[in-house]
Amino acid sequence: MLTEIFLRIHAARLTRRYLAPKGSSVYSPPQPDSKAQYLLYIHIPFCQELCPFCSFLRVKFEPSLAKAYFDALKKEIDAYHNLGYSFNSIYVGGGTPTIMPDKLADIVLHAKSLWPVTQVSVETNPSHLTGDILSVLKDIGANRLSVGVQSFDDRVLRSIQRYDKYGSGQQIRQKLSSVAGMFDTLNVDMIFNFPNQTAEMLKADVNIIKEIKADQVTWYPLIISKSRKRQIATSCGRINSRRERRLYDMLTQELADTYNAESVWCFANRPGLIDEYPVSHDDYAGLGAGSMGYVNGALYFNTFSIPDYIRMIEQDRSPVLAVRNFSPVEKMRFSLLLKLLTGSASIAAMKTKYGKRFVRCLWKELLFLFITRSAVFSNGNIVLTARGRYYWLTIMSTLFATLGDYRDLHTPPPIVIPSAAEGSAKTPSPQSLPCLPRAPSRGA
Numbered sequence: 049m050l051t052e053i054f055l056r057i058h059a060a061r062l063t064r065r066y067l068a069p070k071g072s073s074v075y076s077p078p079q080p081d082s083k084a085q086y087l088l089y090i091h092i093p094f095c096q097e098l099c100p101f102c103s104f105l106r107v108k109f110e111p112s113l114a115k116a117y118f119d120a121l122k123k124e125i126d127a128y129h130n131l132g133y134s135f136n137s138i139y140v141g142g143g144t145p146t147i148m149p150d151k152l153a154d155i156v157l158h159a160k161s162l163w164p165v166t167q168v169s170v171e172t173n174p175s176h177l178t179g180d181i182l183s184v185l186k187d188i189g190a191n192r193l194s195v196g197v198q199s200f201d202d203r204v205l206r207s208i209q210r211y212d213k214y215g216s217g218q219q220i221r222q223k224l225s226s227v228a229g230m231f232d233t234l235n236v237d238m239i240f241n242f243p244n245q246t247a248e249m250l251k252a253d254v255n256i257i258k259e260i261k262a263d264q265v266t267w268y269p270l271i272i273s274k275s276r277k278r279q280i281a282t283s284c285g286r287i288n289s290r291r292e293r294r295l296y297d298m299l300t301q302e303l304a305d306t307y308n309a310e311s312v313w314c315f316a317n318r319p320g321l322i323d324e325y326p327v328s329h330d331d332y333a334g335l336g337a338g339s340m341g342y343v344n345g346a347l348y349f350n351t352f353s354i355p356d357y358i359r360m361i362e363q364d365r366s367p368v369l370a371v372r373n374f375s376p377v378e379k380m381r382f383s384l385l386l387k388l389l390t391g392s393a394s395i396a397a398m399k400t401k402y403g404k405r406f407v408r409c410l411w412k413e414l415l416f417l418f419i420t421r422s423a424v425f426s427n428g429n430i431v432l433t434a435r436g437r438y439y440w441l442t443i444m445s446t447l448f449a450t451l452g453d454y455r456d457l458h459t460p461p462p463i464v465i466p467s468a469a470e471g472s473a474k475t476p477s478p479q480s481l482p483c484l485p486r487a488p489s490r491g492a
């Protein structure tokens with residue numbers, strides 16, 4: 049328990065340090081490597097109704113705002129194209145990406161017209177598993193569909209305010225069964241350790257996941273950012289972090305006969321099915337409000353304000369809010385963190401990427417892993433033990449909670465960007481808001 053407390057405090061502190069802008073005063077997307085193929089993450093922050101526990105950037109759906117947002121996204125996609133980026137995979141996350149299916153199709157097909165994209169992953173909700181939306185998803189070439197369920201238990205669904213929106217556990221189960229096999233990968237997002245969720249409810253959930261033959265299940269622990277803590281307590285009761293480990297051990301055991309643990313919280317019915325984009329792709333660009341990208345050792349965020357995002361793009365300004373250029377050691381630490389999310393990291397691969405100094409630079413982290421019996425050496429790999437996997441889950445959920453706090457802290461009151469007619473006195477400085485790259489003119 050002491051180790052877990054230490055890890056939570058340390059992970060939160062380190063995340064806050066990593067989020068502090070450093071090494072750049074020009075807030076624009078990093079320059080890409082011209083030969084690299086990146087992953088394109090696109091954030092759609094709109095939802096019909098907001099769930100009280102949700103720790104991501106999401107707002108209530110408002111059609112005219114959403115329409116302007118999708119138009120801005122298309123322009124941001126062009127800006128990345130003009131910067132020289134090339135993408136082979138797209139991940140559309142939310143919020144609810146399928147909230148305006150035609151607009152979703154428009155941006156995905158636009159991106160596919162610019163780059164050789166072979167993988168398209170889209171998140172959605174159970175109420176959007178309708179014939180119309182599914183056929184749009186098929187038409188745009190979605191290979192992976194990720195459906196947020198959280199729990200099949202009606203008591204839990206009611207307390208997290210999803211029963212009325214998305215139907216009973218039984219209805220969701222039927223919808224999922226009808227979609228199984230339609231896409232290369234059907235992922236189901238679940239959550240454990242809601243205050244009113246028992247071990248029996250979770251066991252029943254595991255059986256349903258097996259029954260519907262989901263290819264993959266991502267089972268997050270309840271992530272509690274400061275701003276959601278009260279909302280969660282009000283809707284589902286007092287949060288008990290102490291039982292998290294017991295529930296996690298039970299879940300991993302129950303899933304083991306059908307699913308491989310591809311990461312500490314992602315379980316797949318065939319080996320190697322890892323669709324966690326920060327793990328499968330070393331570098332990725334983040335587009336849309338509040339998106340995070342990591343390219344060539346630079347972590348960056350777009351503004352968290354949706355109106356500001358739209359306005360900045362409309363005025364050909366970069367929506368990047370903060371950039372953090374990692375030092376060599378920070379890059380190694382970040383890379384080790386993400387690799388170990390899968391349960392193991394190859395020392396040879398890390399040495400190839402960072403040189404022999406990898407072990408020398410991260411000796412404290414490695415020593416900690418072995419002293420606490422969180423990891424062992426096996427065939428040239430650092431492999432997490434069962435205890436280490438739980439510790440890693442703790443670190444990752446703290447990281448997400450701290451990111452949520454960071455977002456809440458940095459969701460600014462809207463910036464007023466005056467039109468040209470209003471004069472230049474209030475125009476944000478070009479250094480803090482550089483112009484979006486434009487396509488070179490034909491004559492250039």
Ligand SMILES: C[S@@+](CC[C@H](N)C(=O)[O-])C[C@H]1O[C@@H](n2cnc3c(N)ncnc32)[C@H](O)[C@@H]1O
Nearest residue numbers: 101102103104142143171196237268269270271
């Ligand atoms: C941000 S949602 C977007 C997709 C879709 N709207 C949905 O409801 O699933 C993706 C997933 O993040 C997970 N999630 C959101 N908030 C969480 C929290 N506080 N703790 C753990 N997981 C969370 C849920 O499992 C959710 O399905």
Ligand code: SF4
Nearest residue numbers: 095098099102142143
């Ligand atoms: S869990 Fe999904 S539906 Fe609920 S608020 Fe978050 S993004 Fe929206």
